[in-house]
Amino acid sequence: MTRMLIMGPPGSGKGTQASRISDKLGIVAISTGDIFRYNVKEMTELGKEAKKYMDNGDFVPDDVTNRMVADRLRQPDAQRGFLLDGYPRTAGQVEALDAMLKEDGHALSVVIELTVPDDELVSRLLSRADTEGRADDTSEVIQHRLDLYHEQTEAVIESYVDRDIVARVDGTGQIDDITERLLQAVYSVRERTGSLPVVESVDAGDAES
Template sequence: MKRTLIIGPPGSGKGTQAGRISERLGVVAISTGDIFRSNVKNETTLGVEAKKYMDAGDFVPDNVTNKMVRDRLSETDVEDGFLLDGYPRTTAQVDYLDQVLAENDEKLDVVLQLTADDEELISRLLGRATEAGRSDDNEAVIRHRLHLYHQQTEAVVAKYAERGILTQVDGIGNIDQVTHRVMEALKVPGATPTLQTVLEGPPGNSRAQL
């Protein structure tokens, strides 16, 4: 069983790449956004609690998010592996995820970080906002989102880099180009839906360092 995490800033195409990676590797993609929506839709106890924060525009507290992720990782479709998207976002969540996985003698195998220059991302996101007619998604809002991303994830990325399981991939380019880089970084041969070679990682000292 293999377990992967994808991290990337707003506008990096992380969601699109997560879907492609999941399909190529033959593992289920787990997005915290999807978990939230599912719990809210099904009016679970955690969903009702999370909705209070979401309706107020606040972050869902760690204790609620952690419980949702724990419940999701207990389902049978993750037995052959999973791709986490959007969690963990903080070092406290990293520690919690470690505990959940350790209960089944498991741990994350690969952490894939999509990287991109902030100014490139701002230009990309402003273009998307214009196309979608979203006047509220202005440069100040986008810069704030990027600031939060860096603030939240730098410590998370550093923690996984120390473990030697972090691989960084340039997220700038068209979708197919980025997908190709990702698959090369994960050592996925052709379209084989398996994680068999992921743990090998890049040869020598090619594994990314901060």
């Protein structure tokens, strides 16, 4: 049973790949962005609490975020495995996720990081901003977002390295090729750590499904 994280800088394509990989592995893809939007839309108690911070332009505290994620991981579809996108982002969230899984006798299987050179990320994000009319997404703003990723999220990834469950995957090239590399990386980590492999190699045509 695979419980994994997919991480990568803005513009790395991890949202697209998360959907593809979760389909191939038969596990649910869970985006923290979706969790926030659901709770706010449904006006759950956690959603109301988070909205207070969001309306003021403040970061939602780890405590609130952790409780939202814990609630989502308790849902039946996540019991069969999951792929988390966008969490954890801080050392405190790493500890919280460990505690959530340990409570049920589980642990993370794999942490995948999509790597893309900054110059290509800037180019991708500027192109997307132009296409979607995001005038505020200037090269300076985009570079700031990338700097924050390097300063904060990369430290989170490093915290998993000692567990020998991290695989860094080249996020450049054709989407199908990246999907194949990701699947092989998941297989390799599970094989290395002694977990039963659940991934089979797929060809480009298969990856379209």
